[in-house]
Amino acid sequence: MKSLVASGVALLLLASSIGPGCAQDFKGAIDECTKEFEMDMDVVVSLKYGDFSERDPLIECFTECLMKRSGFMFDDFSYNKTLIIGFAGRYLEPEGAQYVYDNCVDKFGTTVCVTGFEMYQCIHETAVAEWVESNF
Numbered sequence: 001m002k003s004l005v006a007s008g009v010a011l012l013l014l015a016s017s018i019g020p021g022c023a024q025d026f027k028g029a030i031d032e033c034t035k036e037f038e039m040d041m042d043v044v045v046s047l048k049y050g051d052f053s054e055r056d057p058l059i060e061c062f063t064e065c066l067m068k069r070s071g072f073m074f075d076d077f078s079y080n081k082t083l084i085i086g087f088a089g090r091y092l093e094p095e096g097a098q099y100v101y102d103n104c105v106d107k108f109g110t111t112v113c114v115t116g117f118e119m120y121q122c123i124h125e126t127a128v129a130e131w132v133e134s135n136f
């Protein structure tokens with residue numbers, strides 16, 4: 001049941017990111033990075049739905065690509081706070097969205113790609129947890 005809820009949120013995340021009038025293009029970033037890294041679609045779909053069990057250097061660099069292309073992360077590894085809070089705030093209360101940012105922004109890995117992967121995982125998991133927290 002819990003994973004069903006998580007999948008629902010992931011779908012929501014995805015759906016809201018491809019809506020019209022949306023500043024950042026998360027769907028476009030997924031398409032571009034999938035081509036660039038010649039990613040297996042199974043892996044891409046797993047990541048979309050919050051399955052982080054598969055992880056290797058290629059997957060880490062793919063998620064870093066995703067974070068940068070979508071505008072969440074800048075080249076200097078700082079983050080766009082407005083964008084992250086705005087993104088999370090589409091389905092979370094303002095405090096929840098702020099928490100997603102606060103909880104994830106200081107996550108740094110040992111390499112560039114690890115940072116991207118961990119940031120993506122953190123946003124995903126924190127957002128789902130906050131959503132479950134406030135809706136159940």
Ligand SMILES: *[C@@H]1O[C@H](CO)[C@@H](O)[C@H](O)[C@H]1NC(C)=O
Nearest residue numbers: 023024071080081082083086
């Ligand atoms: C951060 O994201 C917001 C919302 O999409 C955007 O308006 C702003 O230009 C971005 N900031 C930078 C420095 O790119």
